Amino acid sequence: MTESFGLLLAFSGAGTGDVRFALSEGADALRWRVLRESAGVLRGASDPFLVRDAGGTIRCLTAGDDGVRVWTTDDLEAWSGPRTLPVGVTGVRAPKAYPDGDRHRLIFTAGGRAYGVHTADFGTATAPAPLPVDRPGADVALLHANGAEHCFHSDGGTLVQARHDGGSFTEVARGFGEGEAAVVFAGLGGRTWYLLADTGTGLRPYVTRVLGTGAWQPASPDGMPAGARRGGVVAVTEDEFKRLEAHA
Template sequence: MTEPFGLLLAFSGADAGDIRFALSEGADALRWRVLRDSAGVLRGASDPFLIRGDDGVIRCLAAGDGGVRVWSSADLETWSGPHPLPVGVPGVRAPKAYREEGGGFRVVFTAGGRAGSVHTTDFVTATAPAPLLDRAGEDVALLRANGAEHCFYADGGELVQQRRDAGSFVDVRRGIGGGEAAVVFAGLGGRTWYLLADTGEGLRPYVTRVIGTGAWQPASPDGMPPGARRGGVVTVTEDEFKRLEAHA
């Protein structure tokens, strides 16, 4: 993949089962333009998450019909699918995928108020589910930064950040802000990290330059897509950005 040029956000719209897309204003992760042609492209699911594979194909994971559904796109304009990814438990919410250091992907999700995960190499088959946290936690998101793995989840209406230490997650900060879910990602250049919290009325952004301390600062939500809920972010190349910009 060539150098990242911008960011693409997939999010749940106001209507149930409506996944939409927004493009960053250049490299600015605090200002987004909703792609007008994205309404109704991916339907019948919610809680979308985007990840790019080694082959350059971008997959959108989402929760639908009690399980994980997966769409694929090589150009971000046409999508194939969805097909199911069996994770072995019912009532799955907020599925997200992350690269494993040894190859393949770890898919994390919430089911029955608990966080679980499976391993997949092809987004078609998966290992048996395993617990991710040693306590209840909703809408789990992971982030690897500065050599450490961080975990974010919702607990009683507030967001919690943890860091993996000796195989277990330990608290870094509790009460980052109110919200049901968090979209967590690195900005272009990798010097700033962003957290978009789902407040139920829209996404509220937080920013930090010191990821390990949990020192998140609230930012203005004025540039967020109106009514956006939950979601996931992936980097795009200059060519992809310019093609998507034509739909903004």
């Protein structure tokens, strides 16, 4: 992949049961334009999360009763799938995947607990293992940055940040926002991090420049897609950005 030029957001439309897409206003991760023709591209799907592999292929992971549903695209125009990735439990919610060597680490919630598996091909996965998070709530998000793994989850509707230290997570901050941690990502340039929290009625953004301290500041939600829920973000190249911009 060449240098990142913008960001692509996948989100669940309120009450629609479909996944839609939005493009950032340039490098601005707080302002998004919904792609007109994205309505109904991925039908009957919820809790989307986007991940790009080393070869450039983008996958959209969505929730499924019998596992994780996986959609795939090489050009951001045509999507194949979904196919089901069995993960050893049923009733999967909020699946997310992160590069981990030559595999991906996939985390999700089922039955009120957070689990992790590894997959090399998004067709098969290792046996599920509970994540060492005391009260994961309904959603967990991870972020690898500055040589550490950071975990974000909700405790009674309150956002919590923890740091992976050895075999457990140590709490860093609590109560800096409300909702469930839909997605956490680095802005273009790598000097700012963003957390998009699902409040039930929309995505609420939080911003920080000092990730390890949990010093998140709320940002205006006015630039977020109306009624957006859940979500996933990947960076796109200039060529991809311009092709997507034609549909904004």
